[in-house]
Amino acid sequence: MATNAHTLKDEPSQRLHPAKGYRLEPIVDLMTGHVIGHELLAGNASCPNWTLEEWRKWYVLLSVQLLAELLETLEGLFFVNVTSDQLLDDVIWPSLVHESHPRIVIEWVEQAGQVEGVHKEAARRLHHLRDLGCQIAIDDIGAGEDGLGRTRIINPQFCKVDGALFQQCRVRGPEYLRGICHHLSLGGARVVIEWVESEADMRLALSAGAHLGQGYFWTKGMQSDIAEQGER
Numbered sequence: 281m282a283t284n285a286h287t288l289k290d291e292p293s294q295r296l297h298p299a300k301g302y303r304l305e306p307i308v309d310l311m312t313g314h315v316i317g318h319e320l321l322a323g324n325a326s327c328p329n330w331t332l333e334e335w336r337k338w339y340v341l342l343s344v345q346l347l348a349e350l351l352e353t354l355e356g357l358f359f360v361n362v363t364s365d366q367l368l369d370d371v372i373w374p375s376l377v378h379e380s381h382p383r384i385v386i387e388w389v390e391q392a393g394q395v396e397g398v399h400k401e402a403a404r405r406l407h408h409l410r411d412l413g414c415q416i417a418i419d420d421i422g423a424g425e426d427g428l429g430r431t432r433i434i435n436p437q438f439c440k441v442d443g444a445l446f447q448q449c450r451v452r453g454p455e456y457l458r459g460i461c462h463h464l465s466l467g468g469a470r471v472v473i474e475w476v477e478s479e480a481d482m483r484l485a486l487s488a489g490a491h492l493g494q495g496y497f498w499t500k501g502m503q504s505d506i507a508e509q510g511e512r
């Protein structure tokens with residue numbers, strides 16, 4: 281299992297600007313151990329209070345500087361989280377359009393109490409981002425109310441199963457998730473399991489029918505300048 285398979289071209293500590301506050305979590309092929317990409321998470325320095333203004337600055341930073349640096353420095357895909365409200369925001373939306381790239385995967389995040397009209401407009405914009413070249417992931421499947429609904433609307437390239445749901449497999453066995461992994465795969469999506477914390481978890485995820493994994497099992501050995509502190 282290649283737990284340190286980050287393909288850094290040169291001097292990551294100088295190129296990745298950890299002081300700006302972000303975190304990269306590897307997403308790993310469960311069969312081969314190959315790192316296929318990273319989820320890019322805003323750190324506490326970027327979004328300490330998760331206000332709209334902080335998020336706007338974060339997405340503008342992504343589009344004007346950070347993603348270009350990362351695309352040049354690290355191989356593979358970059359997964360970027362957005363909610364429906366963020367997709368519809370007048371500042372964040374142009375940033376997402378500007379950063380469109382075949383190696384960018386837009387993760388559509390679960391948002392409680394979503395109004396149907398907002399939901400539909402968010403889906404329309406995601407289709408537009410895909411037309412511009414981005415890939416699409418559905419995030420938080422099993423964590424809230426509408427993971428499968430969002431999957432039906434957009435036919436994503438990736439489906440991310442919530443970590444708390446996955447960890448039920450520790451008690452219930454891999455068959456607990458086998459049906460949903462199979463269902464999500466039917467449209468061609470690759471299933472990502474979150475919160476994989478041990479080799480036993482990794483085997484459970486594989487046995488459940490998932491393709492990719494993410495979590496402490498792979499981040500525990502990372503360099504501090506790659507796995508910068510921060511949330512989301």
Ligand SMILES: [Ca+2]
Nearest residue numbers: 319361387419
């Ligand atoms: Ca996510």
